[in-house]
Amino acid sequence: MEPRVTFYSRQGCHLCDEARLVLETVVGDDYTEIDIDSDEALRERFTDEVPVTFVDGRQHDFWRVSEERLRAALALSPE
Template identity: 60%
Template sequence: MTTPSDATPPGTATARVVVYSRAGCHLCDQAEAIVAEVCDAADIAWHRIDIDTDPDLVRRFTEQVPVTFVDGAQHDFWRVDPTRLRTALGVR
C-alpha cells in the first residue's frame, strides 16, 4: 500500500479525504468534483494536494493521479466511485 510522505501537508491534519492531483489533469478535475460533492454533502473535510509541488510526490504518484486517500490509507487512483467513497466514509 502506498502512503503519503511523512510530512503532513498544511490542511490535511483534519481532512478525512486527501486527493493527490495535478493541474491540467482531467481525471483529477473529475475526481475532485466527486470528492467535493460527497464530502460537502456529509460535512466531511477534504484537501487537495498538487503533486507537482513536491518532487517526492511526483516520483510516487505521477502515473496514478489522481490518488485518493481516506483516513490516511490509499483508497483509489485514476477514478473515484462516489458509492465506494461514501461506503469508506460511512455515509449514505
Template identity: 65%
Template structure:
C-alpha cells in the first residue's frame, strides 16, 4: 500500500523472522502466510536460510520453518495467520 509506514523492531530489524531452507514446501507455505499478514499490517519480515550455518541447522533443522516475532519464537512447521496477526497487533 502506497504511503504505509513499515514497522520495525527497536533494533531496526523487521519484527518477523522466518528461518527456512530452500526446497522446503512447509517453508514456502509459511512464507506466503507471513508475507500476506505482514503486508496487511504494514510489517516487514526477513527470511534466513539455515543451510550453510551449522548453529542454525542444529537449532532449527527438525522444526523448519520457524517463525520469530519480536525476537521470540512464535511458531514452527505451520504458521497460523490468526495467531501471527494477533502477535503483531498486541
C-alpha cells in the first residue's frame, strides 16, 4: 500500500526541515518525499510554496505543516 502523504520539498529549505519533523512525528517514515528540483514541471508548480504536503492525492498544506490538521486529515478514510 502506498503512503497517504506525499511531501514535496527541496534541498536547503529550512521550512522543509521543520515540516519533515512534523511528518515523522505523525506518520514516521510512511510518506513519499519528492524533491521538486528533480523535475522541471514540479519546480515551476511549487517553487514558491515548498514545502507542500498532499494527503490522499489532494493538496493539504504548504509552507508549514500543522500536526493537528495532518492528524485530522489522516483520521478520515481515504476516498
